[in-house]
Amino acid sequence: MKGQRLTAAFVFIAGLILAQLMGPQVQAGDDFDALTPEQAAFATRFSEFIERIDTYYFDRIDQLNGGSELQTLTDSTEYSDYDVKVARGPVVEKAGRTIQITKKPTRDFQRENLWSRYFLFDVHPETPLVGMLHAAIVMQIYPDGTGTIAGFLDTLRTANQQEDLDYLTQAMDRVYEKHGVDAAPYRKLSREGDNDEDDPAKENKDYRRKTTSVGGSFYGRERFALNEESFSFLLDAYETMVVAYLDVVERRKDTPYTEEDLAAQDAMRKNWAEDRLFSDPYTTGVTPYEIWSLMSLPPEVKF
Numbered sequence: 486m487k488g489q490r491l492t493a494a495f496v497f498i499a500g501l502i503l504a505q506l507m508g509p510q511v512q513a514g515d516d517f518d519a520l521t522p523e524q525a526a527f528a529t530r531f532s533e534f535i536e537r538i539d540t541y542y543f544d545r546i547d548q549l550n551g552g553s554e555l556q557t558l559t560d561s562t563e564y565s566d567y568d569v570k571v572a573r574g575p576v577v578e579k580a581g582r583t584i585q586i587t588k589k590p591t592r593d594f595q596r597e598n599l600w601s602r603y604f605l606f607d608v609h610p611e612t613p614l615v616g617m618l619h620a621a622i623v624m625q626i627y628p629d630g631t632g633t634i635a636g637f638l639d640t641l642r643t644a645n646q647q648e649d650l651d652y653l654t655q656a657m658d659r660v661y662e663k664h665g666v667d668a669a670p671y672r673k674l675s676r677e678g679d680n681d682e683d684d685p686a687k688e689n690k691d692y693r694r695k696t697t698s699v700g701g702s703f704y705g706r707e708r709f710a711l712n713e714e715s716f717s718f719l720l721d722a723y724e725t726m727v728v729a730y731l732d733v734v735e736r737r738k739d740t741p742y743t744e745e746d747l748a749a750q751d752a753m754r755k756n757w758a759e760d761r762l763f764s765d766p767y768t769t770g771v772t773p774y775e776i777w778s779l780m781s782l783p784p785e786v787k788f
Contacts, residue, residue, distance in 0.1 A: 550574025581780035632711030638700035644746035652745030656729040664718040671701030692763040754783035
């Protein structure tokens with residue numbers, strides 16, 4: 486046993502020395518030094534945004550739950566690095582978060598990139614009066630010098646209260662108006678999905694998520710080019726939706742509900758599980774099961 490410990494220590498130290506001699510190793514998807522000064526500034530601001538919103542998210546959920554049970558998972562594959570964190574409690578039954586760095590395409594609808602971050606929340610409240618939140622934002626910078634930023638921000642249909650839907654819609658309306666963006670096409674894309682039959686990343690509409698269309702989908706074949714206007718708009722939209730949504734969860738956490746409301750929640754959770762399994766090409770086609778199931782699936786699904 487002593488000899489094994491010495492051998493392991495020698496291998497570890499030798500590895501450190503070799504790494505120092507070889508210099509820092511840069512992986513695809515995280516090559517900050519290859520970025521232009523303007524791109525590096527966007528990457529730095531996006532990383533700072535992720536850190537700030539991540540802290541807010543888990544602090545707010547912890548406050549709502551009066552303390553949360555936490556579960557974490559990190560994984561690295563040939564294609565991506567994943568950092569998953571999940572909070573569970575009595576008010577927010579399950580709140581998942583994933584931070585992903587894409588290193589190598591797995592499907593033909595993905596591109597090689599120099600730097601990427603994918604930041605994702607899925608929130609499942611205990612109350613059936615508030616639909617789950619799916620909030621995603623992704624920024625990628627490519628070897629040809631271009632970059633894109635995209636995302637999805639919406640809640641799913643359950644026994645929603647019209648007052649709450651109006652609150653979320655108005656919060657997002659203010660963001661659209663502030664940035665001079667027409668909300669209609671993005672809310673339609675959230676509600677109906679992309680109708681481009683030639684899009685290699687098209688969804689299976691038979692099992693697609695049923696959204697309330699209070700937010701918007703910013704995916705599709707033509708993503709936002711990375712510039713100050715699109716960057717500021719999507720970060721503002723993401724933060725606004727997350728904060729407003731958790732306000733609604735707090736408002737409804739003690740509101741009584743019926744068996745009919747619970748049946749609506751059961752249908753929503755089944756719909757979301759089917760969306761993950763059969764509709765969204767990025768979930769089962771790109772992300773390992775251990776990652777997306779832990780982070781995204783509802784705490785309970787009834788068939």
